[in-house]
Amino acid sequence: MNGPGTKMMSVTVAPGGMFGTATELFDAHTYAPPSRNGIDYDTARDGRFLMIKEPLPQGNANARTTLTVVTHWTDELRARVK
Amino acid sequence: MTPGTRLGPYEIVALIGAGGMGEVYRARDSRLDRDVAIKVLPNALSADPEARARFEREARAVSQLNHPHICALYDVGRRDDAEFLVMEYLEGESLAARLARGPLSTAEALDYGVQIADALDKAHRRGIVHRDLKPANVMLTKGGAARSVVTSSRTAPSIAKLLDFGLAKLAPPPTIASKETVLAANAGKSVPRINPATAEGTILGTFEYMAPEQVEGGEVDARADIWALGCVLYEMITGRRAFEGKTQASVIAGVLSRDPTPVAELQPLAPPALGRVIRICLAKDPDARFQSSYDVLLQLQWIAEGGSAAGLPAPVVERRKRRERTLWLAGAATAVAAAAAGAWLLKPAPVISNVSEHWAFTLPEGQNFTRPGRRYLAISPDGRRFAYIANQQIYLREIDQLDSHPVPGTNEDPLDVMFSPDGQWMAYFVPNVVLNVNGDTATVLKKIRITAGTPVNLCTTGFSFGASWEGHTIVFAQNSDRLHGIAAVPDTPGSPATLITVGKDEQAAQPHLIAGGTRVLFAVRTGIGPGSWDLADVVVQAPDEAKRTVLVNGATDPHLVANRLIYTHRGTVFAIGMEPRDRATHGGPVPVIEGVQSTVSGSSILAIADNGTLVYEPGNGDLADQPRQLVWVDRQGREEKISAPERPYRHPRVSRDEKRIVVVVETSASMSLNTLELSRGVLQRLSPIGEQRDDSPVWTPDGRVIYRSVRPDGTTAIMRIDASGVSPPETLIDLGRIPSALGLPESVSPDGNTLTFRTFGLASDVMALRLDSADRTPQPLVHTPAFEFNGVISPDGHWLAYTKSDQGSAAGQIYVRPYPNVDANQWQVSSAPGVTSSGRDRAGSSST
Numbered sequence: 001m002n003g004p005g006t007k008m009m010s011v012t013v014a015p016g017g018m019f020g021t022a023t024e025l026f027d028a029h030t031y032a033p034p035s036r037n038g039i040d041y042d043t044a045r046d047g048r049f050l051m052i053k054e055p056l057p058q059g060n061a062n063a064r065t066t067l068t069v070v071t072h073w074t075d076e077l078r079a080r081v082k
Numbered sequence: 083m084t085p086g087t088r089l090g091p092y093e094i095v096a097l098i099g100a101g102g103m104g105e106v107y108r109a110r111d112s113r114l115d116r117d118v119a120i121k122v123l124p125n126a127l128s129a130d131p132e133a134r135a136r137f138e139r140e141a142r143a144v145s146q147l148n149h150p151h152i153c154a155l156y157d158v159g160r161r162d163d164a165e166f167l168v169m170e171y172l173e174g175e176s177l178a179a180r181l182a183r184g185p186l187s188t189a190e191a192l193d194y195g196v197q198i199a200d201a202l203d204k205a206h207r208r209g210i211v212h213r214d215l216k217p218a219n220v221m222l223t224k225g226g227a228a229r230s231v232v233t234s235s236r237t238a239p240s241i242a243k244l245l246d247f248g249l250a251k252l253a254p255p256p257t258i259a260s261k262e263t264v265l266a267a268n269a270g271k272s273v274p275r276i277n278p279a280t281a282e283g284t285i286l287g288t289f290e291y292m293a294p295e296q297v298e299g300g301e302v303d304a305r306a307d308i309w310a311l312g313c314v315l316y317e318m319i320t321g322r323r324a325f326e327g328k329t330q331a332s333v334i335a336g337v338l339s340r341d342p343t344p345v346a347e348l349q350p351l352a353p354p355a356l357g358r359v360i361r362i363c364l365a366k367d368p369d370a371r372f373q374s375s376y377d378v379l380l381q382l383q384w385i386a387e388g389g390s391a392a393g394l395p396a397p398v399v400e401r402r403k404r405r406e407r408t409l410w411l412a413g414a415a416t417a418v419a420a421a422a423a424g425a426w427l428l429k430p431a432p433v434i435s436n437v438s439e440h441w442a443f444t445l446p447e448g449q450n451f452t453r454p455g456r457r458y459l460a461i462s463p464d465g466r467r468f469a470y471i472a473n474q475q476i477y478l479r480e481i482d483q484l485d486s487h488p489v490p491g492t493n494e495d496p497l498d499v500m501f502s503p504d505g506q507w508m509a510y511f512v513p514n515v516v517l518n519v520n521g522d523t524a525t526v527l528k529k530i531r532i533t534a535g536t537p538v539n540l541c542t543t544g545f546s547f548g549a550s551w552e553g554h555t556i557v558f559a560q561n562s563d564r565l566h567g568i569a570a571v572p573d574t575p576g577s578p579a580t581l582i583t584v585g586k587d588e589q590a591a592q593p594h595l596i597a598g599g600t601r602v603l604f605a606v607r608t609g610i611g612p613g614s615w616d617l618a619d620v621v622v623q624a625p626d627e628a629k630r631t632v633l634v635n636g637a638t639d640p641h642l643v644a645n646r647l648i649y650t651h652r653g654t655v656f657a658i659g660m661e662p663r664d665r666a667t668h669g670g671p672v673p674v675i676e677g678v679q680s681t682v683s684g685s686s687i688l689a690i691a692d693n694g695t696l697v698y699e700p701g702n703g704d705l706a707d708q709p710r711q712l713v714w715v716d717r718q719g720r721e722e723k724i725s726a727p728e729r730p731y732r733h734p735r736v737s738r739d740e741k742r743i744v745v746v747v748e749t750s751a752s753m754s755l756n757t758l759e760l761s762r763g764v765l766q767r768l769s770p771i772g773e774q775r776d777d778s779p780v781w782t783p784d785g786r787v788i789y790r791s792v793r794p795d796g797t798t799a800i801m802r803i804d805a806s807g808v809s810p811p812e813t814l815i816d817l818g819r820i821p822s823a824l825g826l827p828e829s830v831s832p833d834g835n836t837l838t839f840r841t842f843g844l845a846s847d848v849m850a851l852r853l854d855s856a857d858r859t860p861q862p863l864v865h866t867p868a869f870e871f872n873g874v875i876s877p878d879g880h881w882l883a884y885t886k887s888d889q890g891s892a893a894g895q896i897y898v899r900p901y902p903n904v905d906a907n908q909w910q911v912s913s914a915p916g917v918t919s920s921g922r923d924r925a926g927s928s929s930t
Contacts (some may be wrong), residue, residue: 011911020912026719038733038778050734053711065445074644074694081646081657081672
């Protein structure tokens with residue numbers, strides 16, 4: 001993967017050690033990004049990739065595409081935490 | 083539109099309503115897997131400028147409102163010439179449908195009245211007048227919906243939600259002090275007037291609920307909604323409309339010149355005070371009505387608290403007598419100023435000086451937060467804008483605007499964005515920047531003006547574990563062999579200086595300079611791995627001292643705000659008293675936000691501005707706990723879902739016969755191996771029951787699984803187990819207690835004789851362990867001063883591909899060496915940083 005969670009890249013290897021140019025296969029940003037603790041995908045013989053799809057927004061407060069903005073929050077804070 | 087029609091990600095399910103201004107459909111949002119309501123402006127009306135204006139007005143109005151008692155707007159869109167709004171789908175019935183069965187009980191009427199008033203107050207504070215409040219535009223929804231703080235003591239069986247802002251008027255919102263402004267302005271001086279959005283004299287709304295000034299086509303403001311609220315209250319308590327007639331003319335005549343039948347005559351058991359509140363709402367002169375919805379809300383709450391005795395002339399406490407007197411004065415209608423004073427007296431003692439507002443910002447379609455392991459959110463100190471990282475670049479969103487915009491020049495997959503103290507700059511880290519022709523990479527700390535321009539490189543450094551910008555200094559945490567602790571760098575190009583070094587088996591994160599820059603507040607954990615941030619300490623330490631003071635155990639992501647220490651534990655934000663110069667907290671911790679997204683680097687996705695505005699991402703805490711899907715993706719990017727339950731998966735590996743998958747299920751509390759039979763979709767635990775943490779599995783040709791196991795005592799071993807799970811695992815090599823350096827199996831050679839694994843931490847090499855030998859001494863395969871990892875032997879056994887990074891970040895350049903003669907040559911095959919996995923195609927060649 002080229003860049004954390006960005007693109008799946010491929011380089012062909014010919015007998016004798018001739019390497020091709022890296023080419024993009026697909027956009028991979030919706031899949032688990034690489035971590036320091038191992039690779040989060042694998043490959044099959046037919047060239048398919050076994051991938052982990054990142055958590056999807058659930059349409060509720062846990063949706064990963066939503067931010068909550070609270071104005072005057074520190075006033076609440078002062079009132080609640082003396 | 084017919085069921086099955088698609089509007090982008092929305093699939094029409096059924097028509098649920100139609101009216102002059104459009105059709106409303108129930109639809110399914112395939113991305114979010116939820117029901118939505120889609121309001122479509124018909125093609126015929128799309129050409130009508132006024133109809134389109136109304137439609138857009140509704141979108142603008144509702145998009146500014148995020149409130150438990152206002153139907154939420156999720157999205158807007160257009161297909162061909164048809165415009166549509168995507169809104170919260172509400173199950174239940176309209177208040178109108180409910181009233182068709184008769185009046186409500188007093189308690190229910192008061193409860194719904196408070197909720198509607200609360201919603202109107204929210205809208206009015208945003209400068210929005212609904213102008214068409216009526217029972218048909220109030221939905222009573224069932225089950226589980228949230229209520230606002232002021233309506234949390236519920237009695238009614240449902241939640242009221244205000245709908246249909248199609249006739250709403252927008253104007254600049256009043257300031258937070260507007261409540262007082264409105265009250266003080268009762269003489270009519272500064273009640274926020276709103277410029278007519280329609281041609282003068284145009285009548286919009288429903289006559290039965292229309293204020294006199296609205297019927298007359300004159301200028302209207304929030305007090306027209308208060309009139310309508312009075313009508314709705316009247317109808318809820320009596321079961322009859324306040325103004326009815328056989329013709330529109332008779333209705334209008336009633337609105338303009340007649341008073342409705344007194345509530346007490348139709349509903350003798352209703353609290354007299356409620357009758358008076360309704361009467362004040364329905365004063366013909368807007369100046370004689372309540373001047374804000376908040377005042378109505380307070381009145382209704384008070385009546386609800388007082389029960390049926392409210393309004394009786396002999397209250398048992400002096401305070402109530404005073405309230406009654408002021409109510410009576412207010413009811414006199416002519417004593418406008420007295421009404422204002424009375425309303426003020428009715429207010430409870432303020433606990434919070436300014437009333438906070440909550441609203442949601444949803445990323446535009448196609449945007450996703452990136453760098454989930456690091457902080458991707460910041461807010462400017464003045465609270466006027468926030469920045470987030472999505473799709474590998476920084477976006478800015480002005481608080482008072484609807485849209486965000488990308489910041490040119492930041493599309494470098496940045497992380498840990500932060501604002502300068504003056505709010506005019508942003509700083510961020512860009513990992514894996516190629517420094518030279520040799521392909522050496524480093525993380526670069528950059529800054530850029532919020533108005534865009536060219537990013538300025540401040541310094542090269544390592545992977546950030548959180549940073550903050552205080553004065554002219556940026557402090558950041560880093561956990562590499564070069565710098566293991568907290569560093570500081572000027573906000574002009576320079577070199578970072580170490581402020582604090584932490585232990586080799588520790589990691590520091592999220593530093594802030596406090597007490598005038600004399601101390602550093604930060605989090606520190608011991609060891610790594612899932613859940614370790616839950617056990618971290620929030621500490622304070624002076625740069626020139628070795629002494630470190632632990633403020634809180636089991637906490638991370640500290641902030642010092644308004645003399646309170648803010649910290650996070652497993653998705654809950656707590657606060658506890660702390661003076662900046664103290665090395666101790668005082669009082670007890672108080673949970674102040676439930677459900678904040680956390681990251682694997684121990685930070686939470688929240689940011690707090692100096693003006694008190696908070697922005698955060700709601701979530702379940704650690705991202706690692708969130709269920710994920712296993713999918714096949716072909717080389718064109720086409721996805722095929724694998725039949726398997728959704729779990730927080732990591733490290734999937736296909737067996738050599740491709741009939742099974744071994745995969746790690748990782749939560750913040752546990753980490754275990756599981757096998758999945760692809761033909762049946764059945765997931766079974768493979769790890770022995772116990773408290774050890776197992777991960778990084780690889781298959782052997784004979785169908786066994788080699789993995790790493792971290793035992794409860796902290797020691798690490800590489801294990802092997804039969805995939806059937808019938809035999810206990812055997813220890814291949816015991817690595818002992820290795821701080822921050824774990825033996826991660828990465829591949830097995832096709833002949834099954836060699837395992838590659840890595841160490842990771844202060845040194846990282848690709849190691850080899852012979853499996854066909856009794857000698858369990860690992861040998862380095864690739865050993866340089868740089869970090870080498872993800873060493874994978876190709877399926878034909880001729881190549882070793884690996885990742886090389888000089889900073890220990892998750893990505894680096896991809897190299898290939900011949901195998902097993904790895905020292906014979908090496909090639910860099912990537913042109914940009916990446917991670918390695920050896921592919922297998924039908925031709926037998928390899929790809930990375």
